Ligand SMILES: *[C@@H]1O[C@H](CO)[C@@H](O)[C@H](O)[C@H]1NC(C)=O
């Protein structure tokens with residue numbers, strides 16, 4: 001018992017006398033490595049890779065971790081990495097995504113994509129640079145004995161753009177022992193350097209679908225001898241639009257967008273079948289399930305009215321279901337407060353939810369989480385184009401702020417959730 005008390009006293013002394021790592025110190029140190037952060041981001045920008053194939057990206061990250069003596073586990077969801085700084089409880093995770101998009105990057109920057117047809121058009125290169133920056137700041141603080149007791153796990157996840165790489169990493173243990181997790185997404189519609197979040201749902205759930213309408217093809221001049229799937233598909237596409245506009249509450253949020261359409265190839269041939277596809281989005285799981293059920297009911301019924309058949313395929317292998325991203329109320333309030341202490345209260349605001357999907361949703365189903373939006377809109381820097389646009393431009397000026405936000409969330413979380421010496425014994 002006496003020994004335990006002595007140990008407790010020693011632990012308390014160690015906790016009280018380490019240098020306090022304040023948000024202001026973190027911001028100053030992050031600013032000092034801004035040039036390095038830009039280099040990291042540009043190196044990663046030049047090698048955009050598809051989900052689960054982020055090999056060069058993976059190697060760049062592990063080289064950095066090796067050179068900073070940061071231990072890590074690799075091979076989760078193929079190319080995913082979990083790095084650990086510090087030790088023991090509590091454990092807080094910071095997550096970044098790694099994959100790029102099948103978009104042709106126009107000529108321009110000298111650090112333009114070297115993988116023709118692929119582009120970091122969703123800012124994941126910036127997210128990774130910020131995470132590397134936080135890793136560097138936190139590892140240096142840990143070596144100087146400035147990091148509060150506990151561990152920070154930095155999760156680099158593959159295949160955010162549709163492959164649910166985050167879900168696979170979680171199944172493979174990426175969140176085991178983790179108490180809370182945070183992630184950030186750059187947003188070109190929000191002013192550069194501002195930080196936005198909210199408790200509750202912040203992003204929508206998403207499902208992709210394909211409908212095949214089968215008729216009987218033949219000569220376009222003799223439609224009465226055939227069964228035309230083109231007119232049937234047109235009727236069905238219009239009918240599906242009534243699910244959101246006529247069947248669900250105008251106060252609920254749902255989206256049904258048809259984005260692909262393939263029919264025949266000749267002016268004078270009625271094709272055998274037509275395929276169209278798209279996505280549905282909803283802020284609740286129930287809303288999505290409703291839209292899903294109605295697509296399944298309407299498709300064969302409307303097709304039958306035209307003498308055709310229709311089948312619906314949810315493409316779950318290719319495009320897994322992404323549930324809505326639901327921030328924990330306390331984690332979001334904590335993150336916004338920590339953000340305000342770093343960037344100033346005037347830079348922090350409540351986020352409007354977005355109808356985009358995000359596989360950080362899987363993290364939020366497992367542990368208390370908060371997803372934050374970091375504004376990058378800056379007309380001077382040309383950062384005005386939408387995510388997923390070939391013109392997407394990152395205001396690199398925010399990189400150090402993002403790195404500092406990550407590092408602050410981690411240190412403040414460890415401090416606020418310190419496991420008392422008595423709990424440890
Ligand atoms: C629709 O399916 C039924 C049952 O399989 C089949 O008999 C019919 O020929 C199909 N119609 C078309 C236009 O493909």
Ligand SMILES: *[C@@H]1O[C@H](CO)[C@@H](O)[C@H](O)[C@H]1NC(C)=O
Nearest residue numbers: 192193378379380381395397
């Ligand atoms: C916008 O970008 C310009 C040029 O890079 C920079 O000087 C300015 O500080 C940025 N504005 C904000 C709000 O970050």
